[in-house]
Amino acid sequence: MAEKLSLMNNVNMSEYSSMKTGGIAERCFFPQDEKQLVDALKTLEREKIKYYVLGNMSNVLVPDGKLDFVPVITTKMTKTEKKEADGKLHVYACAGVKLTKLAYEICDMGYLGAEFAYGIPGTVGGAVFMNAGAYGSEIKEIADFVDFYDIEKDEIQRIDNENCDFGYRTSAFQSRKGVILGASFTFEKGNRDEILTRAKETMQKRIDKQPLEYPSCGSAFKRPEGMFAGKLIEDSGLKGKSVGGAMVSEKHAGFIINKGNATTNDVKELIELVQKKVKEKFGVKLEPEIRIL
Numbered sequence: 001m002a003e004k005l006s007l008m009n010n011v012n013m014s015e016y017s018s019m020k021t022g023g024i025a026e027r028c029f030f031p032q033d034e035k036q037l038v039d040a041l042k043t044l045e046r047e048k049i050k051y052y053v054l055g056n057m058s059n060v061l062v063p064d065g066k067l068d069f070v071p072v073i074t075t076k077m078t079k080t081e082k083k084e085a086d087g088k089l090h091v092y093a094c095a096g097v098k099l100t101k102l103a104y105e106i107c108d109m110g111y112l113g114a115e116f117a118y119g120i121p122g123t124v125g126g127a128v129f130m131n132a133g134a135y136g137s138e139i140k141e142i143a144d145f146v147d148f149y150d151i152e153k154d155e156i157q158r159i160d161n162e163n164c165d166f167g168y169r170t171s172a173f174q175s176r177k178g179v180i181l182g183a184s185f186t187f188e189k190g191n192r193d194e195i196l197t198r199a200k201e202t203m204q205k206r207i208d209k210q211p212l213e214y215p216s217c218g219s220a221f222k223r224p225e226g227m228f229a230g231k232l233i234e235d236s237g238l239k240g241k242s243v244g245g246a247m248v249s250e251k252h253a254g255f256i257i258n259k260g261n262a263t264t265n266d267v268k269e270l271i272e273l274v275q276k277k278v279k280e281k282f283g284v285k286l287e288p289e290i291r292i293l
């Protein structure tokens, strides 16, 4: 029964993607645990069917129209284990656990280090893959190890933090064939009230500065060294620039938002237009942070 529940037909990806764009997936897997995820991947590999493993789809642009791949979406893999010992909290979270929810639980238990993650709308798998970060902290600082299924070797590997090659919005997993099954994190005991205050202040900064009332993928571009993408875009006169239903946010020029009827092609065209204009004006090539499937 559970096996059957993990497969859905004719899924409209715009209902799942945080940009609220994307076409129809004829088949879509929603594995509920590591075994179902690995089995789904093995089947797809064996049948030579193209696929992408996805989390909360808060950093991906899904193509329009009928998809030529099978999405394997981890958001039903929500098992979490927490253990307190010697003033520390050890957390193991499966790939599909929502980062914001987990971060809040850790803060609420009075442990330090997860405040930055409160408000990042991804899953643990997506956050590890991207080395997600905010306000000066990132996944690299809190991860102990990552469990990874290596498709080529057909084995589950436990990869220590230092071998994850975490960098600015990158990790070793971006160039490896396989899937993140879960990750382990450690947090130190702190002052609960201060921690919760800090987490809530972080969330308030997001509400004040980011266009959260519109669908988006967060920052559309990576920060070029020593600069801010949003400032370069704003200084290129691109605030409010639109292609179809996609628009450079008036509130935060680093965000591309969906005003209501955008397609993925609109967003892609706008990304290219922004890149061209910023390159012309400042000679800087902006690299998308959004992953275009």
Ligand SMILES: Cc1cc2nc3c(=O)[nH]c(=O)nc-3n(C[C@H](O)[C@H](O)[C@H](O)COP(=O)(O)OP(=O)(O)OC[C@H]3O[C@@H](n4cnc5c(N)ncnc54)[C@H](O)[C@@H]3O)c2cc1C
Binding pocket: 018, 052, 053, 054, 055, 056, 057, 058, 059, 060, 074, 095, 119, 120, 121, 122, 123, 124, 125, 126, 127, 128, 129, 130, 131, 132, 133, 134, 173, 178, 179, 180, 181, 210, 212, 216, 217, 218, 219, 291
């Ligand atoms: C409003 C808003 C604010 C945001 N703020 C931030 C921020 O402050 N900091 C930040 O870093 N990001 C931010 N983001 C971007 C995004 O939330 C993060 O990149 C997040 O970590 C992506 O997680 P996800 O589960 O949504 O991944 P997805 O978007 O589903 O996938 C992202 C990539 O990870 C891969 N992936 C996902 N799960 C797995 C897995 N289990 N195994 C292998 N590969 C996998 C996918 O194939 C894809 O290439 C923001 C986005 C939005 C919409």
